Amino acid sequence: AGRSPQVKAFVTQDIPLYHNLEMKHLPGADPELVLLGHRYEELERVPLSDMTREEINQLVQELGFYRKETPDAPVPEEFQFAPAKPLPVLLHPQVPTTDGKTPPKRDKEEHPDL
Secondary structure (H helix, E strand, O other): OOOOHHHHHHHHHHHHHEOOOOOOOOOOOOOEEEEEOOOOOEEEEEEOOOOOHHHHHHHHHHOOOOEOOOOOOOOOHHHOOOOOOOOOHHHOOOOOOOOOOOOOOOHHHHOOOO
């Protein structure tokens, strides 16, 4: 299976920036993102071969992984155990707030990069 250049770029350049995100390389296997729970049980597998680097980055950040400025940058205290939110993400669809109410505070935690 040919590895897409997009996925390869993500693996080599982006993964080192994410806290608690590890890549296990299986020769000949299609790259997949395997989400593990706190007890290392497998929650979900996401095939990456058809995704662009941009899409993978977006996905990983939506899952709650913290992206550092540089591989050696310190990780803020609240992200030490990130991603520490319930998966799968589909349980919490982002509902646009059109009724004028202020959105709940937790939005800030979910998008540390904005």
